[in-house]
Amino acid sequence: MLKIHNSLSGxxxxxxxxxxxxxxxxxxxxxxxxxxHVGHARMLTVFDLIQRYLRSLGYKLTYVxxxxxxxxxxxxxxxxxGENWADxxxxxxxxxxxxxxxxxxxxxxxxxxxTEYIDQIIAMTQTLIDxxxxxxxxxxxxxxxxxxxxxxxxxxxxxxxxxxxxSRVQVDDVKLDPLDFVLWKHAKPGEPFWASPWGNGRxxxxxxxxxxxxxxxxxxxxxxxxGEDLKFPHHENEIAQSCAACDTPFVxxxxxxxxxxxxxxxxxxxxxxxxxxxxxLKTLRDPEVLRFFLLSSxxxxxxxxxxxxxxxxxxxxxxxxxxxxxxxxSGIVDGEWLARFRGAMDDDxxxxxxxxxxxxxxxxxxxxxxxxxxxxxxxxxATLRAMGAVLGVLQQDPxxxxxxxxxxxxxxxxxxxxxxxxxxxxxxxxNFAESDRIRELLTAAGVLLxxxxxxxxxxxxx
RNA sequence: GGCUAGGUGGCAGAGUGGUCAUGCAGCGGCCUGCAAAGCCGCGUACAGCGGUUCGAUUCCGCUCCUAGCCUCCA
Numbered sequence: 001m002l003k004i005h006n007s008l009s010g011x012x013x014x015x016x017x018x019x020x021x022x023x024x025x026x027x028x029x030x031x032x033x034x035x036x037h038v039g040h041a042r043m044l045t046v047f048d049l050i051q052r053y054l055r056s057l058g059y060k061l062t063y064v065x066x067x068x069x070x071x072x073x074x075x076x077x078x079x080x081x082g083e084n085w086a087d088x089x090x091x092x093x094x095x096x097x098x099x100x101x102x103x104x105x106x107x108x109x110x111x112x113x114x115t116e117y118i119d120q121i122i123a124m125t126q127t128l129i130d131x132x133x134x135x136x137x138x139x140x141x142x143x144x145x146x147x148x149x150x151x152x153x154x155x156x157x158x159x160x161x162x163x164x165x166x167s168r169v170q171v172d173d174v175k176l177d178p179l180d181f182v183l184w185k186h187a188k189p190g191e192p193f194w195a196s197p198w199g200n201g202r203x204x205x206x207x208x209x210x211x212x213x214x215x216x217x218x219x220x221x222x223x224x225x226x227g228e229d230l231k232f233p234h235h236e237n238e239i240a241q242s243c244a245a246c247d248t249p250f251v252x253x254x255x256x257x258x259x260x261x262x263x264x265x266x267x268x269x270x271x272x273x274x275x276x277x278x279x280x281l282k283t284l285r286d287p288e289v290l291r292f293f294l295l296s297s298x299x300x301x302x303x304x305x306x307x308x309x310x311x312x313x314x315x316x317x318x319x320x321x322x323x324x325x326x327x328x329x330s331g332i333v334d335g336e337w338l339a340r341f342r343g344a345m346d347d348d349x350x351x352x353x354x355x356x357x358x359x360x361x362x363x364x365x366x367x368x369x370x371x372x373x374x375x376x377x378x379x380x381x382a383t384l385r386a387m388g389a390v391l392g393v394l395q396q397d398p399x400x401x402x403x404x405x406x407x408x409x410x411x412x413x414x415x416x417x418x419x420x421x422x423x424x425x426x427x428x429x430x431n432f433a434e435s436d437r438i439r440e441l442l443t444a445a446g447v448l449l450x451x452x453x454x455x456x457x458x459x460x461x462x
Numbered sequence: 463g464g465c466u467a468g469g470u471g472g473c474a475g476a477g478u479g480g481u482c483a484u485g486c487a488g489c490g491g492c493c494u495g496c497a498a499a500g501c502c503g504c505g506u507a508c509a510g511c512g513g514u515u516c517g518a519u520u521c522c523g524c525u526c527c528u529a530g531c532c533u534c535c536a
Contacts, residue, residue: 010466030536031536036536040536043536046536073534073535156466156532157466158464158531159464159465161464162464162532163465225536228466228467228536229530229531229535229536230535231531232465232532233531233532258467258530259530266529266535268534268535270534296475297476301475309473311486312473312474312485312486312487313474313485315485315487316474319485322499344476352474352483352485353476353477356476357484360484363500366500366501369500369501370501430495435496436495436496451495451496451497451499453494458499460499
């Protein structure tokens with residue numbers, strides 16, 4: 001039985017889809033005006049994991065993750081570059097897709113873009129005006145009147161009065177209340193615009209997600225996710241918009257992933273302490289290391305980004321691939337271990353606990369290998385691969401994986417093989433001084449040797 | 463200031479009212495020509511102070527500390 005933590009209640013609850021067998025999930029995706037960083041990668045990876053697990057449970061999942069392709073930041077950045085805003089958004093959307101593919105993320109079922117939903121956004125805004133939740137302010141901005149929506153603040157646990165007193169928002173005479181937020185923004189000269197009943201303008205950020213999610217998944221759907229930082233005001237505002245416009249509940253379970261931190265501080269654009277996925281990947285053996293690292297702690301908690309942590313993830317993942325090496329592909333999955341693994345995943349996607357189960361299987365695998373028990377070896381390997389498949393790791397060929405290097409290769413495979421030939425000859429002649437000299441040479445070049453029984457030597461890159 | 467989430471062994475990171483997380487690093491042993499890998503074993507961990515309890519790291523209260531949100535943010 002799957003349990004999921006609901007941000008709305010602050011508690012784990014048994015997950016029951018609104019429609020039997022079917023799950024509808026919406027995740028707030030990226031505003032693409034730059035390359036994605038590790039913090040974005042965590043969000044993308046976490047919901048990729050959830051998508052995979054829900055599917056593995058047999059649910060018919062519709063996973064929607066939007067792209068915000070019109071926004072102040074996009075306009076600003078494009079202007080700074082002297083580039084067309086749409087070209088810029090498109091360029092970075094393509095880059096994001098490339099990064100997602102590199103990270104092994106399965107694409108969402110639907111990836112709506114805000115600019116494709118202008119009609120729906122205008123319609124929803126009109127509905128909110130008609131129902132008295134929104135008003136047209138000066139200049140043609142349409143604002144949502146927060147005080148009209150009684151449950152406002154429920155998701156974030158905030159009270160309107162507290163928010164107001166601590167508000168850093170400049171009191172703006174366009175707004176009736178400082179907390180009111182914009183649904184439709186009038187276009188200033190030179191800015192992109194769409195025609196609307198309130199003049200030329202563009203949608204506010206919050207309304208996009210309400211319009212796209214309800215258009216594609218219906219007014220009331222199962223799961224809505226995003227980074228913790230979107231809880232307020234973004235998701236709070238989505239609730240206010242959607243519930244008011246549709247007269248139905250909006251989302252069954254809200255899910256929020258924790259931040260990636262750098263030196264105990266949130267990784268973000270504004271702090272300037274971010275690392276793009278592209279630059280980080282250059283320092284790693286394989287993109288799988290980053291995925292493994294991101295899944296090695298629970299999705300709701302914070303995770304600290306550092307080279308040391310990545311190195312540890314690399315080492316641990318390497319150990320798992322070493323276990324998988326020299327095993328057959330025809331083993332039968334061990335149901336008991338798999339049940340333990342699933343139990344962990346069922347408990348609000350507890351990946352660290354699930355990984356502990358994987359380590360248990362890896363140990364059994366190594367034990368079976370030492371004992372020369374082929375059937376047991378293959379069974380454990382099959383079990384480990386099956387678990388890995390759910391997490392999206394350990395699906396590569398171990399021999400290939402272990403020969404990957406961190407950064408550039410300092411010596412070619414052919415040169416390594418040549419030196420190993422020479423070493424084999426030396427060892428056969430019991431010339432251990434020569435054999436050790438070659439081994440040290442290879443070690444210096446980042447190649448580690450393992451002598452197996454029968455004169456066989458295996459190698460891998462450090 | 464308001465609200466929220468946390469403080470677990472050298473590091474990372476789960477979890478639990480009373481036998482075990484797990485991984486990395488370290489130490490000892492087996493194996494090995496020597497290594498490496500693997501296996502076996504080892505290490506007075508649960509911020510502090512009170513309280514509840516036969517028993518608390520786990521429940522309650524307070525204190526201290528950290529992060530996040532309250533402005534765009536995954």
